[in-house]
Amino acid sequence: MNVELVAESVVQDFLSPEDEARAFWRLRYRLAATSLRQVLATARLRLALIVGLSVLLWLALFWLFADGFWFLRSGIGHPETHDQALRAVFGMFFAALMIMLIFSSGIILHGSLFHSSEIAFLLTVPARTPRVFLHKFQEAILFSSWGFLLLGSPMLLAYGIVAGAPWYYYAMLFPFILAFVYVPAGIGAVLCLCIMRWLPAQRVHVLILVGAALVIASVWFIWSLSVGRESDLLTPDWFQEMLSRLRFAEGRLLPSWWLSTGLLEASRSAWSQSVMFLVLLIANALFCQQLAAWIAQRIYRPAYSALYGRNVRRRRAKTARIDRVARRLGAFLPQQMQLLLVKDFRLFRRDAVQWSQFLIFFGLLVLYFLNIRRFSYDIRHIGWINMVAFLNLAVVGLLMSTFATRFVFPMVSLEGRRFWILGLMPVRRETILCEKFLFAVGGSMAPCAALILLSDVMLRVAPVVLASHQLTCLILCVGLSGIAVGLGARLPNFHEPSPARIAAGFGGTLSLIVSTLYILAVVLLTALPWHFYLAAQQTRRVVGDAEFASIGRWLTFWVLAGTAGSMVLGALATVLPLRIGFRAFRRLEF
Amino acid sequence: MIEFDNVTRTYGRKVAVDRLALAIEPGELFALLGPNGAGKTTTIKMLVGLLRPDSGTVTVCGHDITKQTRQATRLMGYVPDQPFLYDKLTGREFLEFVGEMRGLERRTIDARIARESGHCQLDEFLDDLIETYSHGMKQRTVFASAFLHDPAVLVIDEPMVGLDPLGVRLVKDLLRSRAGSGTVVFMSTHTLAVAEEIADRIGIMNAGRVHFLGTVPQLREELSSHHEALEPLFLELTGDGNGRVSSRNAQRTPTTT
Numbered sequence: 001m002n003v004e005l006v007a008e009s010v011v012q013d014f015l016s017p018e019d020e021a022r023a024f025w026r027l028r029y030r031l032a033a034t035s036l037r038q039v040l041a042t043a044r045l046r047l048a049l050i051v052g053l054s055v056l057l058w059l060a061l062f063w064l065f066a067d068g069f070w071f072l073r074s075g076i077g078h079p080e081t082h083d084q085a086l087r088a089v090f091g092m093f094f095a096a097l098m099i100m101l102i103f104s105s106g107i108i109l110h111g112s113l114f115h116s117s118e119i120a121f122l123l124t125v126p127a128r129t130p131r132v133f134l135h136k137f138q139e140a141i142l143f144s145s146w147g148f149l150l151l152g153s154p155m156l157l158a159y160g161i162v163a164g165a166p167w168y169y170y171a172m173l174f175p176f177i178l179a180f181v182y183v184p185a186g187i188g189a190v191l192c193l194c195i196m197r198w199l200p201a202q203r204v205h206v207l208i209l210v211g212a213a214l215v216i217a218s219v220w221f222i223w224s225l226s227v228g229r230e231s232d233l234l235t236p237d238w239f240q241e242m243l244s245r246l247r248f249a250e251g252r253l254l255p256s257w258w259l260s261t262g263l264l265e266a267s268r269s270a271w272s273q274s275v276m277f278l279v280l281l282i283a284n285a286l287f288c289q290q291l292a293a294w295i296a297q298r299i300y301r302p303a304y305s306a307l308y309g310r311n312v313r314r315r316r317a318k319t320a321r322i323d324r325v326a327r328r329l330g331a332f333l334p335q336q337m338q339l340l341l342v343k344d345f346r347l348f349r350r351d352a353v354q355w356s357q358f359l360i361f362f363g364l365l366v367l368y369f370l371n372i373r374r375f376s377y378d379i380r381h382i383g384w385i386n387m388v389a390f391l392n393l394a395v396v397g398l399l400m401s402t403f404a405t406r407f408v409f410p411m412v413s414l415e416g417r418r419f420w421i422l423g424l425m426p427v428r429r430e431t432i433l434c435e436k437f438l439f440a441v442g443g444s445m446a447p448c449a450a451l452i453l454l455s456d457v458m459l460r461v462a463p464v465v466l467a468s469h470q471l472t473c474l475i476l477c478v479g480l481s482g483i484a485v486g487l488g489a490r491l492p493n494f495h496e497p498s499p500a501r502i503a504a505g506f507g508g509t510l511s512l513i514v515s516t517l518y519i520l521a522v523v524l525l526t527a528l529p530w531h532f533y534l535a536a537q538q539t540r541r542v543v544g545d546a547e548f549a550s551i552g553r554w555l556t557f558w559v560l561a562g563t564a565g566s567m568v569l570g571a572l573a574t575v576l577p578l579r580i581g582f583r584a585f586r587r588l589e590f
Numbered sequence: 591m592i593e594f595d596n597v598t599r600t601y602g603r604k605v606a607v608d609r610l611a612l613a614i615e616p617g618e619l620f621a622l623l624g625p626n627g628a629g630k631t632t633t634i635k636m637l638v639g640l641l642r643p644d645s646g647t648v649t650v651c652g653h654d655i656t657k658q659t660r661q662a663t664r665l666m667g668y669v670p671d672q673p674f675l676y677d678k679l680t681g682r683e684f685l686e687f688v689g690e691m692r693g694l695e696r697r698t699i700d701a702r703i704a705r706e707s708g709h710c711q712l713d714e715f716l717d718d719l720i721e722t723y724s725h726g727m728k729q730r731t732v733f734a735s736a737f738l739h740d741p742a743v744l745v746i747d748e749p750m751v752g753l754d755p756l757g758v759r760l761v762k763d764l765l766r767s768r769a770g771s772g773t774v775v776f777m778s779t780h781t782l783a784v785a786e787e788i789a790d791r792i793g794i795m796n797a798g799r800v801h802f803l804g805t806v807p808q809l810r811e812e813l814s815s816h817h818e819a820l821e822p823l824f825l826e827l828t829g830d831g832n833g834r835v836s837s838r839n840a841q842r843t844p845t846t847t
Contacts, residue, residue: 013693014693015690015691015693019690020691023687027676027687030679030683034678034719035678038678120640120670120674121674123639123640124639124668124670125688125691125692126659126660126661126693127691128660129659301639301642304640305642308601309600309601309641
């Protein structure tokens with residue numbers, strides 16, 4: 001058969017750009033509608049929890065921002081200074097968000113444009129390259145900016161209400177935000193494409209370098225803001241100094257400044273000025289999108305090809321010293337359990353995606369605890385110190401509960417997928433669950449105890465309170481591990497290979513709720529009696545020793561009772577879920 | 591119809607495909623055989639435009655795949671070794687999307703879906719969500735999507751993986767029937783028996799180079815002087831399993847077309 005004839009017989013017209021865009025939107029709509037229907041039908045509890053918590057967070061932020069704006073309004077009477085303060089707050093907020101959006105959209109696009117299996121499919125259909133890029137670009141905008149909406153909308157609404165803004169301020173909010181997010185997302189996309197085209201092998205190094213530079217700059221900036229004598233705090237000179245240090249965020253060429261100025265002008269009924277900034281933002285948003293699509297047209301396919309054409313070095317892994325140390329630490333355990341522990345430790349250690357997320361939160365908490373004295377000028381009262389110390393304990397507990405849900409809960413489900421390995425070996429099923437429990441306790445106890453110790457040292461709490469916090473930390477880690485392992489064995493998901501999705505399912509959500517309630521109960525049981533005891537000690541000089549002795553005995557009893565109660569609760573939270581898990585795991589068919 | 595003109599592709603220092611020169615005509619079912627890491631999948635990825643050659647050109651119906659990617663890919667149907675399907679779409683919705691992307695009209699899409707649903711036996715589950723499909727059902731849906739626009743060129747990477755005997759028979763019949771109607775079928779496979787049964791021409795590849803190119807009778811002729819079955823010859827042509835090729839193979843570098 002003639003070549004041209006065959007080719008001619010099947011040639012269809014290309015879709016017009018508009019029809020192509022519509023086809024992609026229809027695809028997205030169908031995918032979203034099906035997912036939503038499924039969530040409504042099968043995961044109502046999860047959905048209700050997510051919506052409920054989001055609404056709570058939104059309301060809390062709204063209240064916080066409204067309170068802050070009222071404070072600024074009443075605290076700074078001078079109109080010009082008030083205006084300067086607002087511009088500084090808005091400028092910093094949006095400039096920080098802009099940097100975060102550049103980063104997050106670039107990272108999301110790196111995954112979706114270069115590592116998703118969908119893209120390998122889309123690149124083999126005759127869709128225009130810029131359309132394929134825009135399909136993923138719009139997704140990246142959605143994924144990277146929902147946090148901005150959650151944080152930004154309560155702040156902007158609160159400001160509008162406090163400032164008595166006209167109706168068009170509220171009408172322009174969404175167009176302003178939408179136009180704004182396109183600019184950093186476009187910059188992030190261009191950077192991502194260029195790095196992948198010309199530095200595919202060094203992409204991780206580039207990211208680490210830029211990230212490290214930003215972290216150092218942020219730490220230096222925060223440090224520089226907080227340097228100063230406590231006696232100078234909140235004086236007019238200090239205030240002017242702060243404003244001048246924040247002025248870099250008000251550069252006239254920054255899109256974040258156009259956004260903040262446009263919104264501030266709208267709130268002051270200067271609608272023509274506001275519309276000008278909105279138009280400026282929209283024009284730049286369109287330009288950024290066009291620029292990114294134009295660059296994608298030229299370099300996306302070569303970049304994709306270059307990425308998969310680089311020389312991938314095979315990773316070799318020998319028995320690391322750290323494995324030997326882990327083995328020695330668990331030398332008192334049965335041989336099989338030692339082997340299982342080392343295996344899980346290796347899997348966890350070599351999956352950087354797993355531990356890097358935990359490391360970020362851990363690092364942020366370390367940063368916060370190290371600066372706790374610097375930021376907390378007014379924490380001198382013993383009651384406040386203990387309240388902050390217990391709040392820090394609760395925060396560490398909550399971090400631990402997300403760790404347990406995200407990493408420990410899916411362990412049994414993931415083991416189930418490869419259960420043919422362990423299932424054919426002479427290992428008792430109880431041994432497997434016990435090992436998971438020990439792994440979770442061991443893995444969580446060291447970082448949590450270290451964090452709480454750091455917090456207590458920085459707050460200079462009394463040694464007895466420090467010891468009590470360490471005990472509470474142990475109770476939390478053991479209980480949370482028991483809940484995650486037990487429920488993970490009782491409600492496994494063997495169909496899902498992704499631990500993140502297993503954690504996001506019904507079992508994971510239930511584990512998270514139970515864990516959160518458990519943390520609240522344990523912290524309250526230990527924190528409240530201690531709080532009243534320490535508060536009573538403060539009044540000792542006023543009420544006298546005799547009076548205090550009678551109250552003190554009573555409060556000491558409650559401190560001990562609370563500690564005992566938390567220990568009993570910890571034992572129950574460990575034993576009950578594990579028993580349920582053991583029973584279910586013994587009966588489980590793979 | 592398909593032409594590889596002195597195509598080379600490297601991964602760093604490793605040469606994945608080395609000066610490949612190959613032409614496949616309309617109506618021909620070509621099977622590319624070789625062990626793991628021979629360069630088959632790289633060859634296929636260059637053919638469908640996912641990877642670009644370092645040197646040389648790949649043309650499909652006269653269109654250079656690197657410079658005229660859209661013109662070339664609209665003439666192709668592609669079944670990858672690990673196909674992607676949208677879990678949250680039904681089989682019908684997926685085929686509609688592919689049909690639209692291929693520029694088919696609405697009425698034509700409906701008619702072709704009905705036709706391919708019959709050919710690939712999808713009727714029972716076409717309106718179910720893809721996430722509920724078994725591997726075989728997914729594989730048949732991907733075949734239907736590749737056939738939907740009656741492509742001039744069909745490119746298939748490991749078509750029989752995970753299929754039951756009935757599915758294997760179905761795919762073999764479909765590929766033969768497509769080749770019979772003038773379509774170029776380019777297939778890569780590990781399975782010598784499949785290639786022997788349905789291919790018009792076979793290429794045996796190892797370490798990036800084609801070591802044998804010819805029809806099945808030519809291959810049989812080759813073996814009759816040295817071997818009793820195809821398999822020992824295949825194993826010899828593809829080296830000792832460690833990527834090393836015997837000296838005898840080096841002399842059998844093919845003349846192409």
